[in-house]
Amino acid sequence: MGVIRAEPFDFSFDPATLGLVVIDMQRDFVEPGGFGASLGNDVALLQAIIPTVQALIGGFRAAGLPVIHTRECHRPDLSDLPPAKRDRGAPALRIGDEGPMGRILIAGEPGADIVPELAPAPGEPVIDKPGKGAFYGTEFAQVLADRNLRQLVFAGVTTEVCVQTTMREANDRGFDGLLATDATESYFPEFKQAAIRMIIAQGGIVGWAAPTAHVLEAL
Ligand code: C5J
Numbered sequence: 001m002g003v004i005r006a007e008p009f010d011f012s013f014d015p016a017t018l019g020l021v022v023i024d025m026q027r028d029f030v031e032p033g034g035f036g037a038s039l040g041n042d043v044a045l046l047q048a049i050i051p052t053v054q055a056l057i058g059g060f061r062a063a064g065l066p067v068i069h070t071r072e073c074h075r076p077d078l079s080d081l082p083p084a085k086r087d088r089g090a091p092a093l094r095i096g097d098e099g100p101m102g103r104i105l106i107a108g109e110p111g112a113d114i115v116p117e118l119a120p121a122p123g124e125p126v127i128d129k130p131g132k133g134a135f136y137g138t139e140f141a142q143v144l145a146d147r148n149l150r151q152l153v154f155a156g157v158t159t160e161v162c163v164q165t166t167m168r169e170a171n172d173r174g175f176d177g178l179l180a181t182d183a184t185e186s187y188f189p190e191f192k193q194a195a196i197r198m199i200i201a202q203g204g205i206v207g208w209a210a211p212t213a214h215v216l217e218a219l
Pocket residue numbers: 023024029072157158159161162163
């Protein structure tokens with residue numbers, strides 16, 4: 001057994017059931033000229049966590065523990081894109097439109113790729129998800145079951161949207177989830193802080209939170 005120094009209390013784990021889930025570290029969200037930037041967001045905030053996410057992934061790989069990646073993206077024919085998601089608001093670019101990195105959030109397009117610094121290693125699962133949560137409409141639950149994973153460390157973007165949604169979905173399915181607080185980011189720093197507080201409130205109602213250094217020292 002291992003223990004990660006965490007809030008609201010220590011996170012005890014069995015290395016045999018522990019995995020890392022890296023959410024949506026995609027060019028469209030993180031790089032200038034992508035979807036996130038086209039919505040008026042400052043992507044520099046998200047770019048800044050790349051080295052920390054890299055260190056976290058490196059720690060899991062070195063310990064021989066599974067790393068799973070997700071990407072928020074849709075089929076080229078948009079058959080998995082609800083009109084409500086495509087038509088929301090009046091953005092300059094909508095999902096499926098041609099953007100500077102290919103069609104926005106479409107599987108196989110350059111913008112939907114994970115940033116090169118965090119490229120999945122051979123054999124690491126990559127879950128393409130049409131929603132904010134990684135369980136909806138995907139094989140994620142099966143991928144976790146196949147690897148006997150019950151305890152998950154979460155990293156990636158954005159904290160209060162896809163990361164928190166997936167942590168909540170995992171929590172409801174009986175997983176223990178810990179958020180690596182400096183390996184996740186939001187376009188809105190106050191939303192990140194609020195999301196962390198929501199996760200650990202009421203005795204860890206959604207899960208745990210700890211900096212990457214605490215996770216790495218425990219692996
Ligand atoms: C968003 C995500 N924010 N990965 N996606 O639309 O959080």
